[in-house]
Amino acid sequence: MNRSLHGELMAPYQHTREQGLRVHHLANLGGLLAIAGLDQQPPDLLLGAFLEIAKRLPELSAVRIAEITSAGHAKLDERASAKRAWKSWQRAKDLHAVTLTSSQIARVIAALGATPPSDSAQLPSAMAALLDRSAS
Numbered sequence: 001m002n003r004s005l006h007g008e009l010m011a012p013y014q015h016t017r018e019q020g021l022r023v024h025h026l027a028n029l030g031g032l033l034a035i036a037g038l039d040q041q042p043p044d045l046l047l048g049a050f051l052e053i054a055k056r057l058p059e060l061s062a063v064r065i066a067e068i069t070s071a072g073h074a075k076l077d078e079r080a081s082a083k084r085a086w087k088s089w090q091r092a093k094d095l096h097a098v099t100l101t102s103s104q105i106a107r108v109i110a111a112l113g114a115t116p117p118s119d120s121a122q123l124p125s126a127m128a129a130l131l132d133r134s135a136s
Contacts, residue, residue, distance in 0.1 A: 025092035
């Protein structure tokens with residue numbers, strides 16, 4: 001058993017395959033940040049820069065977007081990391097963040113024909129296991 005920051009005993013955490021894919025994708029995004037030479041910048045500056053990029057991107061012409069894309073692709077090819085970055089991006093596009101209450105998760109479990117666990121901490125993994133079984 002693991003202990004929380006407050007010393008309470010906790011069950012060992014096991015993440016779902018989807019959570020693992022999301023973490024992998026986010027790590028790859030961090031790698032892109034490092035390739036761009038921005039990994040030593042403070043978080044508030046980085047977030048501000050990303051917000052600025054997000055705001056300006058829709059205003060760019062198709063020609064300018066193609067130029068920026070080409071420069072990024074060339075850098076990825078130079079580092080031989082293009083395939084990994086694209087694969088991670090493609091997988092991440094299939095992931096969806098959904099926030100549900102314990103009650104909602106319990107209802108999904110019941111709708112799938114199972115009895116929800118009484119411990120609310122076990123609800124997400126129980127639902128994920130049921131959904132994985134129903135997909136196979």
